[in-house]
Amino acid sequence: MNNFTNISKLVFDLGGTGSLAKQLNIKPSTISNWKRNNKIPQPYHKKIYSIYLGNNLIIKNNDEIKSIDAGIKKTFKILMIISGGIACYKSLELIRIFKKMNFHINVILTNSAQKFITPLLITSLNGGKCFTDLFSVEDEENINHIKLARENDLVMVVPATANTLGKLANGIADDLASTVLLATHNKIVMAPAMNPFMWKNPACQDNVAKLKERGIIFLEPENGIMACGEEGAGRLTDIEYISDYILNEYKSQENKTSNVFFENSKLKNLHVIVTAGPTQELIDPIRFVSNNSSGKQGYAIADEFMRAGATVTLITGPTKIRKPLIHKIEEVTTAEQMLNSVLKNLPADIFVGAAAVSDWKLIPYKLENKQLNSKRKIKKTNLDTNCLIFKPEENPDILKTISFHNKRPKIVIGFAAETENLIENAKLKLNTKNADIIVANQIDKNNNVFDSDFNKVVILEKNKLKNYKKTNKQQIAKFLVDKIARNYI
Numbered sequence: 001m002n003n004f005t006n007i008s009k010l011v012f013d014l015g016g017t018g019s020l021a022k023q024l025n026i027k028p029s030t031i032s033n034w035k036r037n038n039k040i041p042q043p044y045h046k047k048i049y050s051i052y053l054g055n056n057l058i059i060k061n062n063d064e065i066k067s068i069d070a071g072i073k074k075t076f077k078i079l080m081i082i083s084g085g086i087a088c089y090k091s092l093e094l095i096r097i098f099k100k101m102n103f104h105i106n107v108i109l110t111n112s113a114q115k116f117i118t119p120l121l122i123t124s125l126n127g128g129k130c131f132t133d134l135f136s137v138e139d140e141e142n143i144n145h146i147k148l149a150r151e152n153d154l155v156m157v158v159p160a161t162a163n164t165l166g167k168l169a170n171g172i173a174d175d176l177a178s179t180v181l182l183a184t185h186n187k188i189v190m191a192p193a194m195n196p197f198m199w200k201n202p203a204c205q206d207n208v209a210k211l212k213e214r215g216i217i218f219l220e221p222e223n224g225i226m227a228c229g230e231e232g233a234g235r236l237t238d239i240e241y242i243s244d245y246i247l248n249e250y251k252s253q254e255n256k257t258s259n260v261f262f263e264n265s266k267l268k269n270l271h272v273i274v275t276a277g278p279t280q281e282l283i284d285p286i287r288f289v290s291n292n293s294s295g296k297q298g299y300a301i302a303d304e305f306m307r308a309g310a311t312v313t314l315i316t317g318p319t320k321i322r323k324p325l326i327h328k329i330e331e332v333t334t335a336e337q338m339l340n341s342v343l344k345n346l347p348a349d350i351f352v353g354a355a356a357v358s359d360w361k362l363i364p365y366k367l368e369n370k371q372l373n374s375k376r377k378i379k380k381t382n383l384d385t386n387c388l389i390f391k392p393e394e395n396p397d398i399l400k401t402i403s404f405h406n407k408r409p410k411i412v413i414g415f416a417a418e419t420e421n422l423i424e425n426a427k428l429k430l431n432t433k434n435a436d437i438i439v440a441n442q443i444d445k446n447n448n449v450f451d452s453d454f455n456k457v458v459i460l461e462k463n464k465l466k467n468y469k470k471t472n473k474q475q476i477a478k479f480l481v482d483k484i485a486r487n488y489i
């Protein structure tokens with residue numbers, strides 16, 4: 001919005017003279033006068049801002065106008081196309097999340113999507129018009145389909161049906177959604193969802209391959225049991241994953257359009273290194289020493305720091321869960337590799353050692369103190385007496401190395417998983433390892449931390465500790481990130 005400095009441009013942006021006159025219930029000649037004098041009378045300002053926002057905001061005073069103007073300049077605009085799959089309803093949650101982030105969303109519902117959800121539902125959630133019709137006279141006057149295609153930072157299709165992605169792959173434009181998809185020059189992100197056989201069908205896969213080649217981003221469907229009862233790849237990926245992707249996208253475009261979302265974040269632009277998951281220490285090319293760490297807590301912390309505006313490097317051991325959408329991810333196997341990766345990524349402002357690092361590697365020996373060749377699989381037939389001994393070799397202590405390093409990050413956070421004497425052991429770790437915070441969890445049958453989505457932790461700082469109720473790992477990550485932002489930055 002141009003703050004009423006270029007009235008011709010403003011009128012154009014708002015749909016042209018005729019359309020704006022209709023919306024303001026005034027004569028087109030009045031608007032022509034405004035354009036000629038490059039001035040709009042004050043009583044119309046509020047209404048014009050409301051039209052610009054497209055969400056019927058009731059604006060009360062001029063200060064509010066100023067703040068809304070600032071907001072407009074910063075708003076990240078998303079065009080969300082909802083096509084007609086059973087997963088349609090999930091896109092409603094996305095709208096809610098994006099609204100919370102102050103993103104501006106235009107929504108197009110295909111005809112098929114309207115069999116599942118209604119434009120009224122979208123309008124109620126989004127507080128703005130829901131677009132459905134390519135040949136709507138009213139829409140064409142207000143915001144024509146080309147503008148709808150262009151005036152956004154990103155176009156997303158959630159869920160993307162086989163039909164909609166097929167049409168785009170083959171240049172078909174027979175409704176509003178497909179026309180806008182062809183007309184846009186903005187980034188397109190598609191999250192397909194369909195029956196596994198549809199997804200696997202070579203016709204669909206060829207279309208996907210074509211679109212990927214043209215730079216369209218796919219947030220691939222997941223495995224699972226479908227609404228139709230069939231099982232396989234085709235389920236819409238997690239809404240959280242999609243919102244993370246968009247958030248990341250927003251952050252990478254932040255230089256072009258900034259947003260109030262992170263404005264107050266003290267963590268903005270800080271570099272945070274997070275380690276996560278287990279390490280694997282090879283015994284031979286096939287066997288290894290490791291633990292059951294899933295990586296969930298570390299990934300949640302990395303994700304939370306990213307949401308708070310920090311730049312995050314995640315260094316992860318081998319995990320089976322999906323990687324969060326973090327600025328930089330390095331995958332490692334052993335403790336030694338993990339340490340090297342952390343050192344390579346210094347300097348950082350914050351280090352969080354959430355990985356369950358193996359304290360030892362086990363070196364295989366034959367009975368007569370002869371070390372076995374670790375490059376080859378140890379076979380029973382190689383052991384004359386059928387006797388195998390393992391000698392422990394200590395791994396580097398990553399937390400200690402980083403917290404005593406000359407490039408020590410300002411804040412160093414470690415994790416402690418203990419089966420007994422939780423607090424004493426955690427306090428000892430806090431002091432001997434020169435950490436600022438230890439997140440401690442008791443491993444017992446009531447708190448099966450590994451692989452669970454939940455955890456019960458005690459957070460220890462230099463002179464205090466706090467017990468937290470059992471809660472999910474994302475929530476624990478939030479507690480930690482909030483604490484750091486509040487007390488340490």
Ligand SMILES: Cc1cc2nc3c(=O)[nH]c(=O)nc-3n(C[C@H](O)[C@H](O)[C@H](O)COP(=O)(O)O)c2cc1C
Binds near residue numbers: 160
């Ligand atoms: C109950 C029902 C559920 C459907 N679910 C899906 C789906 O999940 N994914 C899909 O690609 N098509 C699905 N379809 C088929 C699409 O609705 C159909 O291909 C339609 O032409 C898509 O139009 P659109 O891409 O313009 O929204 C479903 C159809 C019905 C009747």
